[in-house]
Amino acid sequence: MALSTDDKIKIATALDDLGVTIIEAGSAVTSEGERAAIKAVSALGLSAEICSYCRMKKEDIDLALACDVDSVHLVVPSSALHIEMKLRKDISKIEDRESVLSIAGDVAEYAKSHGLIVEYSAEDASRADLKFLKELYKTGVSHHVDRLCYCDTVGMLTPERAFTIFSELAYNVGAPLSVHCHNDFGLATANTVAALRAGAAEAHVTINGIGERSGNASLEEVVVQLEHLYGKKTGIKTENLYKVSRLVSRLTGIPVSPNKALIGGNSFTHEAGIHVHDLVKNTATYEPISPEFVGRERKVVLGKHAGTSSIELALKELGFSAEKSQKEEIFARVKEIGDLGKHVTDADLQTIAEAVLEIHHDPAVRLKAFTAVSGRPSIPMASVVLDVFGKETICVDTGDGPVDAAIRAIRQAVSSVGDIVLEEYHVDAITGGTDALVEVMVKLSKDGKTVTARGARTDIIEASVEAVINGMNRLV
Numbered sequence: 001m002a003l004s005t006d007d008k009i010k011i012a013t014a015l016d017d018l019g020v021t022i023i024e025a026g027s028a029v030t031s032e033g034e035r036a037a038i039k040a041v042s043a044l045g046l047s048a049e050i051c052s053y054c055r056m057k058k059e060d061i062d063l064a065l066a067c068d069v070d071s072v073h074l075v076v077p078s079s080a081l082h083i084e085m086k087l088r089k090d091i092s093k094i095e096d097r098e099s100v101l102s103i104a105g106d107v108a109e110y111a112k113s114h115g116l117i118v119e120y121s122a123e124d125a126s127r128a129d130l131k132f133l134k135e136l137y138k139t140g141v142s143h144h145v146d147r148l149c150y151c152d153t154v155g156m157l158t159p160e161r162a163f164t165i166f167s168e169l170a171y172n173v174g175a176p177l178s179v180h181c182h183n184d185f186g187l188a189t190a191n192t193v194a195a196l197r198a199g200a201a202e203a204h205v206t207i208n209g210i211g212e213r214s215g216n217a218s219l220e221e222v223v224v225q226l227e228h229l230y231g232k233k234t235g236i237k238t239e240n241l242y243k244v245s246r247l248v249s250r251l252t253g254i255p256v257s258p259n260k261a262l263i264g265g266n267s268f269t270h271e272a273g274i275h276v277h278d279l280v281k282n283t284a285t286y287e288p289i290s291p292e293f294v295g296r297e298r299k300v301v302l303g304k305h306a307g308t309s310s311i312e313l314a315l316k317e318l319g320f321s322a323e324k325s326q327k328e329e330i331f332a333r334v335k336e337i338g339d340l341g342k343h344v345t346d347a348d349l350q351t352i353a354e355a356v357l358e359i360h361h362d363p364a365v366r367l368k369a370f371t372a373v374s375g376r377p378s379i380p381m382a383s384v385v386l387d388v389f390g391k392e393t394i395c396v397d398t399g400d401g402p403v404d405a406a407i408r409a410i411r412q413a414v415s416s417v418g419d420i421v422l423e424e425y426h427v428d429a430i431t432g433g434t435d436a437l438v439e440v441m442v443k444l445s446k447d448g449k450t451v452t453a454r455g456a457r458t459d460i461i462e463a464s465v466e467a468v469i470n471g472m473n474r475l476v
């Protein structure tokens with residue numbers, strides 16, 4: 001994963017707005033491009049402190065200074081293993097121990113003497129000898145560092161151990177102590193929260209839990225756990241969490257797993273009929289917090305596990321009323337689609353309901369013809385002929401590919417009925433081979449209302465066009 005200067009500016013601005021107080025904008029030593037990006041973030045004049053990662057080297061401090069940062073995250077190896085591998089020293093030897101402490105102290109002093117805020121971090125602290133770790137912290141404090149940090153570099157802590165260690169260190173090391181946890185055992189969030197409860201003054205966290213290997217403690221999990229499970233205020237605008245999560249996922253290209261706590265696609269989506277039965281009476285039955293708390297919306301989807309309550313809710317949203325026998329028929333047809341292993345989109349339900357309730361109306365948007373071209377070198381282009389409320393409309397557009405061009409042309413053709421936005425687009429090959437049946441699922445929105453729809457064809461462009469037109473008909 002690599003972020004451009006523009007991406008870093010967007011993310012830093014969003015983090016600042018979220019209420020984050022320190023932003024580690026990058027390691028200045030990395031490259032010319034990284035320095036340009038850190039410098040650009042420093043120049044934004046955000047409320048947050050802008051920090052750069054530095055090794056125990058004066059040249060790293062100089063490079064960070066050249067990026068106009070407020071602070072450095074000065075990382076000192078602290079375990080015997082890291083000290084041996086990185087510094088080729090053996091801390092069982094007194095002269096080697098003293099040499100590490102002396103270099104760390106010198107670099108800390110150098111950074112302080114250049115006006116930087118210094119967070120002095122012990123790398124691999126959870127595998128370090130505690131006596132040496134305390135000496136390391138004492139050296140930093142004697143050189144007036146502002147904060148200390150305990151890094152659980154390969155995620156070895158457990159919540160119990162994190163609590164015990166921070167209870168011992170947090171108030172006794174002479175400066176505020178931060179916690180930095182990795183997620184190798186899936187415990188980064190739990191360990192971070194335990195350390196904070198035991199006195200850690202600050203936590204290093206990342207949006208969506210991204211980071212090296214299995215990532216770091218996730219900001220949204222730590223914040224919402226503190227606020228909801230421990231009744232602590234964090235100063236984070238939680239209602240912006242989802243928006244920032246999406247931004248970071250889009251810019252880093254790292255998808256968020258659907259079942260990820262709080263920010264996953266399914267975190268506030270309900271399908272099980274037994275759950276929906278109670279949820280419609282009281283959302284607390286199956287939601288520990290309201291989706292709005294993290295800037296989300298609740299969604300009830302239909303599929304194999306739907307119950308009568310789910311069907312009734314969906315019909316109500318469509319503005320349809322149905323007799324008991326009609327509901328039973330709709331229920332049976334929804335189950336049939338579910339048994340094929342599919343979700344029932346909003347457009348599917350509308351089609352089923354209209355068929356069962358014998359509601360007939362002509363679709364507002366009807367496809368008469370389309371052409372799409374692509375190639376190299378050529379600009380992907382598409383033309384569509386649509387019947388929009390009985391009026392033939394022809395539009396042509398270009399795009400990043402033929403699907404994009406076709407969707408743009410359709411949006412242009414229906415622009416008279418409003419601005420319809422494509423929120424999500426998923427494609428799956430249902431059968432194998434190049435002649436596979438392709439299923440396209442789209443999520444469209446118009447004036448704050450969203451719908452899902454599907455198209456299934458052997459031609460990916462045709463499936464996309466079909467899905468978009470199905471969704472548009474549901475919206476207009």
Ligand SMILES: CC(=O)SCCNC(=O)CCNC(=O)[C@H](O)C(C)(C)COP(=O)(O)OP(=O)(O)OC[C@H]1O[C@@H](n2cnc3c(N)ncnc32)[C@H](O)[C@@H]1OP(=O)(O)O
Nearest residue numbers: 027029030031053054055056057075076077085086087212
């Ligand atoms: C995404 C994150 O996790 S941020 C934290 C880590 N950040 C980064 O790694 C920044 C990106 N890294 C880089 O661009 C490169 O590794 C550079 C430019 C920093 C260094 O590149 P190189 O000089 O080619 O060295 P290389 O990466 O092979 O090895 C790292 C060197 O730093 C030394 N080093 C590592 N940590 C420290 C430390 N805390 N203090 C002092 N020296 C250290 C290593 O001992 C090694 O030195 P050596 O080459 O003398 O053996």
Ligand SMILES: CC(C)C(=O)C(=O)O
Nearest residue numbers: 075123124151152153
């Ligand atoms: C960059 C450093 C702080 C790190 O990731 C660690 O030691 O865990």
